[in-house]
Amino acid sequence: MKTRVPESPIVMRRAPSQNRSRMMVSVILESATRVLAETGWSKFTTNQVASIAGVSIGSLYQYYPNKLALAEAIRQQHLEDILQVLDACNRQKTNVTNELQLTDRVEGLIDGIVAVHLINPNLHRILLEEVPLSERNVHQNFELLYANHYLNFTTQILGEDSPRNKVVSKILASTIEGVMHNAARHGELKSSEIKQELMLLICSYLKN
Numbered sequence: 001m002k003t004r005v006p007e008s009p010i011v012m013r014r015a016p017s018q019n020r021s022r023m024m025v026s027v028i029l030e031s032a033t034r035v036l037a038e039t040g041w042s043k044f045t046t047n048q049v050a051s052i053a054g055v056s057i058g059s060l061y062q063y064y065p066n067k068l069a070l071a072e073a074i075r076q077q078h079l080e081d082i083l084q085v086l087d088a089c090n091r092q093k094t095n096v097t098n099e100l101q102l103t104d105r106v107e108g109l110i111d112g113i114v115a116v117h118l119i120n121p122n123l124h125r126i127l128l129e130e131v132p133l134s135e136r137n138v139h140q141n142f143e144l145l146y147a148n149h150y151l152n153f154t155t156q157i158l159g160e161d162s163p164r165n166k167v168v169s170k171i172l173a174s175t176i177e178g179v180m181h182n183a184a185r186h187g188e189l190k191s192s193e194i195k196q197e198l199m200l201l202i203c204s205y206l207k208n
Contacts, residue, residue, distance in 0.1 A: 028049065028053045032074060037123035046067050071127070072134055081119070083149065085112035090156070092156075102206060110202075117180055147169070147170070175198075
């Protein structure tokens with residue numbers, strides 16, 4: 001079981017300001033993603049990342065103080081992908097008025113989130129099971145946006161005047177997140193049976 005990091009939030013030392021430095025940071029993160037997915041957390045080292053990226057360890061440390069900071073940057077990329085999916089689902093900005101529309105919207109949401117988790121399933125499993133948890137405020141902005149996207153999605157289905165919107169959006173987010181993470185841990189993200197049952201669960205809940 002992974003533990004929560006007791007220290008201060010792990011963050012990037014400084015943001016790259018020039019094209020050359022931005023390219024180097026991009027290469028470092030790509031290399032870190034590859035190494036973490038291949039070796040797992042226990043064997044993941046900044047020295048190996050620097051070697052794969054073709055940069056000096058000093059250059060890496062200019063931006064990332066340790067391997068936890070690299071892991072948080074990788075996790076942040078995944079969270080940004082999740083937000084893009086939720087944003088795309090809400091761009092329609094149309095209320096759901098019949099069962100077919102509801103099914104289409106729910107399926108689109110689930111398919112998008114599954115696709116994000118399938119980008120690098122082994123990496124995602126490692127992030128879930130092996131990498132220590134950071135302090136909650138590291139991803140505070142993500143959590144606010146995440147909750148707001150689900151609230152918008154729910155409001156489009158239940159209507160702006162529904163008193164259930166806030167609590168339903170929380171339950172919806174928790175349900176999808178739980179099923180996705182459990183499927184990722186067991187290599188079942190491509191399971192059509194899980195997708196269909198999740199859709200049935202959500203559609204039945206939202207129709208009440």
